[in-house]
Amino acid sequence: MIELDIPERDGGYSKGNETRELILRTALEILIEEGYRAMSMRRVAIACGMKFGNLTYHYRSREDLVRELLEAVIRSYEVEFDQIVHMSSASAQERLQRICTFILEDIRSKKTTRIFPELWALSNHDAFVLARVQELYGRARAPLIEIVGDIRPDLPIADREAIALFISASMEGMTPFAGYEKPFEPLMPKLSDIAIHSFVSLVETFGRDSN
Structure with a gap:
């Protein structure tokens, strides 16, 4: 399971950062095991073994807590993506394969299978969650757009973005x-092979047979 990358606050102190980490990890665990609606501020405070007032000292509202939790989640992915994108020893095609392999393997984790569909459903009715989800996925697509451009520098940026969106959505x-405990989870290795082969071929050939 990918770790949270929790940014330190300006002027923060060690104990305060440790408390925030406890709060965020506890909130994440509740989100995974019980869902977003169960992740109330009082529920998080009780699970952390702290008073409600102590929790609100660090996070004034559930929106503040969710915003920083999702920031920690996406930052942790960005660390992994950045390492792949800047692998000087790998070709652009190999980097695309690596980043897709990482994402497809991560989909099989309990955390990812539980959290993201929960957020997708909530985003249909909650403008705050929708904005956070759009921001998260926009940042997650950025390395894909970069790699697509490395493979096909001739493609307009709009085409690179569309291809990255298609790959991400797929x-x-x-x-x-095929996520965690889903019916076709055992087939994920084969599905990954099919997907990655298709994605690399798509990037290499897109638009070249249109004439």
Whole structure:
């Protein structure tokens, strides 16, 4: 399971950072095991073994807590993506394969299978969650756009963005079918091979047969 990357606050102190980490990890565990609606501020405070007032000292509202929790989640992914994108020893095609392999393997984790579909459903009715989800996925697509551009520098930026969106959506769409404890989870290695082969071919050939 990918770790949270929790940013330190300006002027923060060690004990305060440790408390925030406890709060965020506890909130994440509740989100995974019980869902977003169960992740109330009081529920998080009780699970952390602290007073409600102590929790609100660090996070004034559930929105503040969710914002920093999702920031910690996406930062942890960005660390992994950055390492792959800047692998000087690997070709652009190999980097695309690596980043897709990482995402598809992560989909099989309990955390990812539980959290993201929960957020997708909530985003249909909650503008705050929708904005956070859009921001999260926009940042997650950025390394894909960069790699697509490395493979096909001739493509306009709009085409690179569309291809990255298609690849991202295709991978995320496997979650309810082949994610953690889902019916086709045992087939994920083969599905990954099919997906990665298709994605690399798509990037290499897109637009070249249109004439």
